[in-house]
Amino acid sequence: MRRLVFIPGPGIGHLVSTVEIAKQLAARDHQLFITVLIMKLPFDQLFTNTDASISRRINFINLPEAHVDTRNTGPSSFFKTFVENHKTHVRAAVLESSTQSESNQARLAGLVVDMFCTTMIDVANEFGVPSYVFFTSNAGCLAFLLYLQKLRDEHGTDAAQLMDSEAELAIPSFVNSLPAHVLPGVLLDKEGATTFLNHAKRFRETKGILVNSFSELESHALHSLSDDKTPPVYPVGPLLNLESDDFHVSTDKARQKYDILRWLDDQPSLSVVFLCFGSMGSFGEAQVKEMACALEYGGFRFLWSLRKV
Incomplete structure (x- = not known):
């Protein structure tokens, strides 16, 4: 054992x-x-x-x-x-x-x-x-993190130095290159x-x-x-808890969960953008509005898990 x-x-x-x-x-x-x-x-x-x-x-x-x-x-x-x-x-x-x-x-x-x-x-x-x-x-x-660490320790390039750079990073784990300023x-x-x-x-x-x-x-x-x-x-993923928790939540929350899943089932394949920033991810009002505008301008269907602060 x-x-x-x-x-x-x-x-x-x-x-x-x-x-x-x-x-x-x-x-x-x-x-x-x-x-x-x-x-x-x-x-x-x-x-x-x-x-x-x-x-x-x-x-x-x-x-x-x-x-x-x-x-x-x-x-x-x-x-x-x-x-x-x-x-x-x-x-x-x-x-x-x-x-x-x-x-x-x-x-x-x-x-x-x-x-x-x-x-x-x-x-x-x-x-x-x-x-x-x-x-x-x-x-x-x-x-991505291992690439930046190697860049720092073996080539002397610090990611923080790329803040105002116009360089395109060829990151092995990404299919397309990444503009440094969007790190x-x-x-x-x-x-x-x-x-x-x-x-x-x-x-x-x-x-x-x-x-x-x-x-x-x-x-x-x-x-x-x-x-x-x-x-x-x-x-080892995806690590999901698929056990239903409907018996432990209010009727309103259970209905909301059902409505979301039903809406997702009705959408075309590969058509929904999901936004979630973890249990501690929060944003100021200006950033939230900026993301909302981006979603609106993008025209994609979306599901956004927005944490209350």
Whole structure:
């Protein structure tokens, strides 16, 4: 018997997909036990669903809170410090899990760390077990970050320097070239780019990368990741919770869900644009209006999951 320890990134979107991959792995191997360590953001509720219906071989541990001074701290610095400050708690939880594993003959087999928790690779090294990265986004994004990291570390080109550039980037994971000035804002910010690309650099230290995608969707991007400097990439998606939750929501919400699905069924194939920016993605009024105008001018059917703030 073996035990894997998962360390999801803070945020419900990362936690939900981690639970789904844990459920799939446990269902495939009845000799596998899984522990999920949960870091609570100051503004989030604790995840307390330890229902045995998920799996009797998956257990959840809410880690003690780690203090982070938020004064004069940008988002990238905050998350980096937040995760780093949990390392002691993670180390203690892994040690306890390892001790329990010895008593029930389920040896510690490895750590699966979130794409934003690469500092926890150090903990895996301390325990002498392999580490894997769980990349909750798609293969194109993974390859894109690895490309920019290689550009920085091997060619001395910083993404932040491209902010006002008219250059076209030939990114291996993208079918078409990309104008440098449309790079995501976080990668054009010195601090943000450093944080993201340092994570990407550490991806290369692991034994493998699990990515929330599948080959039929991203064959080009996945093929671009098959070079000898990248750890094996395993497409494990799409990670979806298809169990109906209609019994746990109000009648109005259930009806709204039904209306949306019925509308989607009535649309032509490949005709709907879906916009969703994750559990923590929010925008100011001006940006929301700009996106709305773009959708209107584009003339495409769309479904937009717009988060309230």
